[in-house]
Amino acid sequence: MKEIRAFEDKLQQLFSDGLVRGSTHLANGQEAVAVGAAAALAPQDVVFCTYRGHHHCLARGMPPEAAFAEILGRLGGCCGGKGGSMHLTDPSLGLLGSYAIVGAHIPIAVGSAWASRVNGDDAVTCCFFGDGTTTIGSFHEALNLAAVWRLPIIFICENNQYSEYTPIAEVVPVVNPAADRASAYGLKSVLVDGNDIEAVRSAVTDARGTAAEGNGPSLIEAVTYRQSGHSRADPGTYKPAAEVAYWNTRDPIKLFETSLDLPTGELEAMNRGVEATIAAALEVALASPEPGPEALLTSVWGDAPT
Amino acid sequence: MITMNYRKAIAEAIARAMRRDPRVVFLGEDVGKPGGAFKTTVGLRDEFGPNRVWDTPISEQAIIGAAIGAAMRGLRPIAEIMFADFLGTCWDGIANHAAKLRYMSNGQVSVPIVIRTHGGAGLGFAAQHSQLFDNLAMSIPGLKVVVPSNPADLIGLFQAAVDDPDPVLFIEHKALFDVKGEVDEDPFSVPLGSAATVRQGEDLTLVATGAMVPVCVQAAERLSEQKVSAEVIDLRCLTPLDMSTILTSIAKTSRIVIVQEGPATCGWGSEVAARTADVGFNSLDAPVRRVTSPPTPTPFAANLEKLWVPTVERVVAEAMSFW
Numbered sequence: 051m052k053e054i055r056a057f058e059d060k061l062q063q064l065f066s067d068g069l070v071r072g073s074t075h076l077a078n079g080q081e082a083v084a085v086g087a088a089a090a091l092a093p094q095d096v097v098f099c100t101y102r103g104h105h106h107c108l109a110r111g112m113p114p115e116a117a118f119a120e121i122l123g124r125l126g127g128c129c130g131g132k133g134g135s136m137h138l139t140d141p142s143l144g145l146l147g148s149y150a151i152v153g154a155h156i157p158i159a160v161g162s163a164w165a166s167r168v169n170g171d172d173a174v175t176c177c178f179f180g181d182g183t184t185t186i187g188s189f190h191e192a193l194n195l196a197a198v199w200r201l202p203i204i205f206i207c208e209n210n211q212y213s214e215y216t217p218i219a220e221v222v223p224v225v226n227p228a229a230d231r232a233s234a235y236g237l238k239s240v241l242v243d244g245n246d247i248e249a250v251r252s253a254v255t256d257a258r259g260t261a262a263e264g265n266g267p268s269l270i271e272a273v274t275y276r277q278s279g280h281s282r283a284d285p286g287t288y289k290p291a292a293e294v295a296y297w298n299t300r301d302p303i304k305l306f307e308t309s310l311d312l313p314t315g316e317l318e319a320m321n322r323g324v325e326a327t328i329a330a331a332l333e334v335a336l337a338s339p340e341p342g343p344e345a346l347l348t349s350v351w352g353d354a355p356t
Numbered sequence: 357m358i359t360m361n362y363r364k365a366i367a368e369a370i371a372r373a374m375r376r377d378p379r380v381v382f383l384g385e386d387v388g389k390p391g392g393a394f395k396t397t398v399g400l401r402d403e404f405g406p407n408r409v410w411d412t413p414i415s416e417q418a419i420i421g422a423a424i425g426a427a428m429r430g431l432r433p434i435a436e437i438m439f440a441d442f443l444g445t446c447w448d449g450i451a452n453h454a455a456k457l458r459y460m461s462n463g464q465v466s467v468p469i470v471i472r473t474h475g476g477a478g479l480g481f482a483a484q485h486s487q488l489f490d491n492l493a494m495s496i497p498g499l500k501v502v503v504p505s506n507p508a509d510l511i512g513l514f515q516a517a518v519d520d521p522d523p524v525l526f527i528e529h530k531a532l533f534d535v536k537g538e539v540d541e542d543p544f545s546v547p548l549g550s551a552a553t554v555r556q557g558e559d560l561t562l563v564a565t566g567a568m569v570p571v572c573v574q575a576a577e578r579l580s581e582q583k584v585s586a587e588v589i590d591l592r593c594l595t596p597l598d599m600s601t602i603l604t605s606i607a608k609t610s611r612i613v614i615v616q617e618g619p620a621t622c623g624w625g626s627e628v629a630a631r632t633a634d635v636g637f638n639s640l641d642a643p644v645r646r647v648t649s650p651p652t653p654t655p656f657a658a659n660l661e662k663l664w665v666p667t668v669e670r671v672v673a674e675a676m677s678f679w
Contacts, residue, residue, distance in 0.1 A: 096429070129460060129462040130462035133462065141461075146425075146428055146429075146465065147457065147460075147461065149453070154417075154448050155421075156421070157418045157420070157421020157424075158422075158449075158453060159421075160421060161421055161423060161424055161425020162428060165428075165431050166429070168381055168408070168426070169431075175425075188417045188448075191416075191417045192421060194415065194418070195415055195422065198413065199410075349458050349459050349461075349462055349463035350458070350459055350498055351498070351522055352458060353520065353521050
């Protein structure tokens with residue numbers, strides 16, 4: 051969690067310095083969902099992320115230098131600089147993509163689970179998405195299909211309270227945008243504290259067991275908070291100060307630190323180690339060259355040059 | 357050789373692909389137990405069972421998404437979208453995902469899927485059940501587009517599409533379902549991106565796809581009565597586009613008429629015309645001509661639809677305007 055936080059904080063700084071192009075979406079405050087879930091998954095499992103997915107990829111084991119280099123558009127990035135912040139991918143880690151069309155990856159994740167069912171393999175598919183995704187059609191089509199085919203998949207809604215710039219409560223008629231919809235697909239309603247890493251791990255462990263035993267999908271709503279704005283262009287000034295203050299007291303890293311009750315020296319050493327890891331990863335990424343012009347035309351087709 | 361119609365060739369093509377490769381699975385609305393809305397998939401579920409032939413809910417986004425995800429995990433899915441018009445509901449999956457994932461991931465991810473659909477006008481299905489969607493598909497890098505006009509090509513091109521590493525949109529024309537043809541009993545495949553010269557000629561070249569191919573063949577027969585010898589090229593695929601067969605033909609004939617079902621603007625005919633005028637300019641003795649539908653949706657009334665779909669008479673008239 052600390053590495054993810056340090057990574058995202060460093061990225062914020064890189065934006066300010068004008069080193070990152072385009073858009074990016076930070077996950078500060080949501081680290082416990084990614085790390086808790088990753089701790090419950092097995093190596094053969096498959097993960098699908100969204101454009102706000104740095105934390106999922108890092109939690110699954112993507113080296114921070116590969117993530118930094120990708121976001122900086124460098125050859126050493128996990129996608130050779132051709133994907134960017136919103137498309138971090140590494141199939142060797144079971145990371146089958148980060149997707150930037152809200153909800154579109156949910157049916158794709160269902161397809162991955164369908165493949166496990168057809169092949170009879172023991173991989174479970176885990177699909178992350180945000181609260182705003184529950185208002186888009188593909189979410190409902192995918193949930194229905196996964197439920198009716200009883201596929202081995204875990205849907206994790208990371209409810210960070212905001213659908214881009216709009217409070218989720220203003221655009222859905224239910225209190226819990228994912229959990230309250232579960233019954234529509236014959237699924238159990240699972241609501242967890244997304245800032246409590248152990249609660250997330252426990253819920254995902256249960257869901258993984260359900261999937262692995264052939265008992266179909268689970269839909270988990272992890273309630274958390276997006277400490278940043280929607281994207282780098284958004285300072286999030288519309289968020290009420292009292293709300294921000296409340297969620298700061300519920301910061302997932304602070305909560306976990308408190309629960310661990312580590313000696314101060316150990317915590318400080320850990321913090322220093324994390325800072326050094328992230329700083330070193332950034333150096334590696336910055337030393338990586340840009341992709342050569344030939345990369346423009348590669349990987350369009352599987353069988354022929356463009 | 358065996359004789360079969362285009363409708364039967366569809367089920368035969370899927371069955372051959374499924375027999376040849378155990379990774380091939382098939383999903384879509386009513387494709388299994390009911391045998392397809394057009395009876396184009398009869399018998400497949402009986403032969404291959406419920407673990408390879410899957411009936412889905414009416415959920416085109418889920419169908420395309422499931423095919424993409426399964427392909428990323430090593431299967432070779434065939435997804436049916438019942439009418440090409442319905443591609444509008446799942447275009448995001450096709451254009452934004454299937455076609456781009458290899459590029460965005462720098463080659464780490466492949467999406468070898470075949471999206472089969474029934475398209476085309478002429479049968480009174482009106483504006484939301486008559487489109488081909490071929491032109492939109494052709495404009496997307498990363499997506500191949502196949503438009504077979506006869507049973508043998510359908511089977512051969514389908515095998516190539518299933519074997520292909522890229523997503524392929526395979527558009528079967530509804531007006532051709534009863535067209536019969538001879539098909540080799542042994543497995544065969546027709547390479548994607550190879551046009552067929554279906555009739556030799558000397559005086560002009562007619563270029564067509566799908567249901568416009570038999571229209572052009574009939575037009576060529578009429579033209580021969582007027583001592584005009586027309587060559588007919590069936591493109592068979594829009595992506596990859598076989599320009600060399602066209603350029604070789606116009607080097608001989610010096611004239612070209614492109615016959616395209618659907619409105620002219622930004623159609624495949626525009627692309628063929630542009631490339632012909634560019635690379636083939638020195639071969640031409642006359643302007644590039646097109647016969648297309650008017651710039652409207654497909655009308656329902658029989659008399660109006662007849663005015664919409666290019667006819668033999670219009671092709672003949674356009675060809676004769678050269679002289």
